[in-house]
Amino acid sequence: MNMALLFDDDFVATDRVVLRGRRLEHIRSVLGASSGDQLSVGRVNGQMGLGEVVSLTDSRAELIVVLNQQPPAPLPLTLMLAMPRPKMFRRILQTSATLGVKDIWLINSYKVEKSFWQTPWLSDENLRENMTLGLEQAKDTAMPRLHIRKLFKPFVEDELPALLQGKRALVAHPGTSTPCPTHVNSPTALCIGPEGGFTPYEVGKLEEAGCQSVHLGPRILRMETAVPVLVSRLFDACL
Structure with missing residues (x-):
């Protein structure tokens, strides 16, 4: 997972998401992230950017996200x-x-x-x-x-x-x-x-x-x- 893809139901505020399941496990076990770390994120059918981990437990990861980059161009x-x-x-x-x-x-x-x-x-x-x-x-x-x-x-x-x-x-x-x-x-x-x-x-x-x-x-x-x-x-x- 080179970027965590975010869906509408992940958002708890306009700039905050809570991740569970597969993405949480990847953040904890593969990336070894902790509070303060920044991760690549992108909103489905929207922009990409960075998410900063503000809270990380066994059951959830909360990130503040800034989405200000366009995704790569699709193939025609x-x-x-x-x-x-x-x-x-x-x-x-x-x-x-x-x-x-x-x-x-x-x-x-x-x-x-x-x-x-x-x-x-x-x-x-x-x-x-x-x-x-x-x-x-x-x-x-x-x-x-x-x-x-x-x-x-x-x-x-x-x-x-x-x-x-x-x-x-x-x-x-x-x-x-x-x-x-x-x-x-x-x-x-x-x-x-x-x-x-x-x-x-x-x-x-x-x-x-x-x-x-x-x-x-x-x-x-x-x-x-x-x-x-x-x-x-x-x-x-x-x-």
Whole structure:
């Protein structure tokens, strides 16, 4: 935790917060903080700054906060992911938030097992927790927006064309002839399939909607590897 992310219910006054649970444990056990120490803090979807510890016990930490810094700029990226395996999902979500992705769509694919959609990691509480962990790692406050679409064809036909307007649209697919571009740094939509990629039918539908198929070379990567590799190729802000 490189920064403690603050939520509205943490505030007991305009410039004071009380922290408990995971953040308190980190302050006490990892940072070894004591009264008078200053910590990096940021208010969700707001500014960042410093918090001074004024009280620290086994059950709570009270800080006076000064928020006067802007968070880093978001990436101009709409990221669409075939629903990953649950054991990978939380890591991918944290990584995406750390990289500065603010618009994330979870979509279906033929190779996505139905059981993936039943994971408890998709609960609102767990989604917020994992995106929070990613933001705290990067020292960012802007919470990503996450959308879930469990039907592939209606999403691609009815919603995707509008999402792609004004963006460079790409679908990462092994075996295509065009390498993924670099240094794009402009509004981009990126689709990443499940392990082994989208089916030919799905790639065709994505291309009909306006996506260009691109590859990362002959090696087949896990999604948790492909996400940071693709995003860092596209945006200099990740270098």
